[in-house]
Amino acid sequence: MALIPLVMATATSGRDPAVRTVAGLEFPRAEQLEAGVEPAKACPVCGHQGRRVIALTVTAHLRPEYWNALGDGFWFCWTRECPIFYYDNARRVYVSKDLLEVRSRFGLKESEVPRPICYCLGVNAERIFDEVENKGCCDSLEDVEQYTRAGTGKWCVTTNPSGVCCRAYLKELVAESLARSSVESRPPVEEVAERLSADEAPRSPVGLKVGGMDCEACGVAVTALIEHAGGRNVRVWVPDGRATLEAAAGLNLPQLLRELTDAGYSSEVTSD
């Protein structure tokens, strides 16, 4: 993961000595936040912005004895080396990756094997590394998905602690794995890495009008449906009833519209 320059945090919370989690574990508070990140959105321990998660996701992974801490304001911390899973700075509720507090391990934050990556289909990092490094599979993300089935699940909003499909970080893992690959017949790593990026290249912007989104959970459900269909950089505005995405070559737009309809959201393509 690329290092991001940090700046001095000006948050008033900078006075707090430590971050205390639901089970009473303590972690040192970040002295600096990632540049440009609003303090409310920043992980209090690593200072980087995470990803907003809905209560349903947190409920699926938080141990039931801490369900009294559930709420709608949680974020998930992506930072690999950071011990925090969920944080809600407004309520000062923090959940670490410690199995005292959560029921799931997040592969990217783990060093011990097996490291779960795709939760829907039970694919771990070791399986992906084996396919890439020893068996020589996979010059593209699609290959990886075909060989390992990672990234093709449908239930990530509850099965994956981060609330999103592992496609969001699969490429990062494959690139890491390629760099170590022992397969000699493979083209140079740079070439393959370039091809992996090129997979994402031919994308066209699509605007959607989406009806029937009443709450944040609807927004997450719509985002998940679009991402699973192959949409990238998906953005959903619940109050406006609209979404934008970038369509990769394999995206079947009519099918996506049908899937949205089946899920209870009327949808049509708009010009923007």
Ligand SMILES: [Zn+2]
């Ligand atoms: Zn963090």
